[in-house]
Amino acid sequence: MKLRTLNNLDFKGKTVLLRCDLNVPLNNKGEVSDITKIKRHKITIDELIDKKAKILIISHLGRPKGKEVEELSLNKISDEFVKVMNIKEITVLPFCRPNIIKSVLKEKKEGSITFMENIRFYPEEEENNQNFAKELAAIGDYFINDAFSVSHRKHLSTFSLSKFLPSYLGRSLELELTMLNKINENIDRPVMAIIGGSKISTKINLLSNLVKKVDFLVIGGAMANTFLIEKELNIGNSLVEKDKIDVVKNVLQKAKENNCTVILPKEVVVSKSLNGIENVKNINISEMDNDLAIYDIGEKTIEEICNTAVTCKTIFWNGPLGVYEVPPFDNSTNVIGRTIAILTKGNIVTSVVGGGDTVAALNNAELTGGFSYVSIAGGALVEWLEGKKLPGLQFLENL
Secondary structure: OOOOOOOOOOOOOOEEEEEOOOOOOEOOOOOEOOOHHHHHOHHHHHHHHHOOOEEEEEOOOOOOOOOOOHHHOOHHHHHHHHHHHOOOOOEEOOOOOHHHHHHHHHOOOOOOEEEOOOHHHOHHHHHOOHHHHHHHHOOOOEEEEOOHHHOOOOOHHHHHHHHHOOEEEOHHHHHHHHHHHHOOOOOOOOEEEEEOOOOOOOOHHHHHHHOOOOOEEEEOOOHHHHHHHHOOOOOOOOOOOHHHHHHHHHHHHHHHHOOOEEEOOOEEEEEOOOOOHHHOEEEEHHHOOOOOEEEEEOHHHHHHHHHHHHOOOEEEEEOOOOOOOOOOOOHHHHHHHHHHHHHHHOOOOEEEEEOHHHHHHHHHOOOHHHOOEEEOOOHHHHHHHOOOOOHHHHHHHHO
């Protein structure tokens, strides 16, 4: 895929519609509790300011479902945005139609930043209304998508604006695609994929696609239990999707056909309940009792994964391997995370981690800074790795 970047573009005096993802978490006081998503857009916005563009930022916050919801106004994030961008001021427009937005922007200075109100206040956004897309496009000279995390949505602001304006990638999205290409197309082998989480049902296509591309596939989290059931192993009271046994058989068959080694838990960390810390044991899976449940992978499996990681050149990680929110069931995620961070620092591997729960788990152990790239995308990342075409990137195919 050829990347259509901001290189050599003259934005002086031009109005740029910039799609960001400022859907940040808010605490119970309505204050921004994590600025990660805001920070991701700074490199693009700084460049547009330097190139003297008039910037109209388009984003959503929460799920207002086409209605004006005061608690989800972009006014809620404006103060933190100003701090992160290190600018003096921005203009946050009220909920209004494109003709009003256009008249306001006409009076704005070069290098100014204006927030359009939450794009999901407009029912036309999720309807992907073409007439509204044309009205909005008439405001600007360029459209820039800098929000990979919503590029799987076929919405007006992610898909249709690119049909009516010259369209380019923002720097954050450009970096995301460059790094993801390292694990999707320009792969430096051997490659390991670590896939965790609770449900196979949400990652069927991802697993089926990865076994064709990677040399080692590590399965952890509760989804590993379904693989263990397929092997006719006892998992006690552990969470399992018994109706997905055929899916597991299919994944394992495809792995065999593609010479992909699947690493499953041989040792597990168990307890009678998630709160029963005093009963926690590290056991071989063959020693499992019916009244126990698996909450993490065990020491020997952690060692096997770490030793295999040392032999790899590229590692991708999506999904925590244990119940990381409850120590000591965060052990495997922490130990394997530290190992990969050390390998990354030593330029032995290129490491990419993605997905909200995975990032949260590694943040919990203060490890995200040790990876080559950390993607904050969830659904978009999974769909990309499944091989699906993302609507928000379709304009790149028209080059």
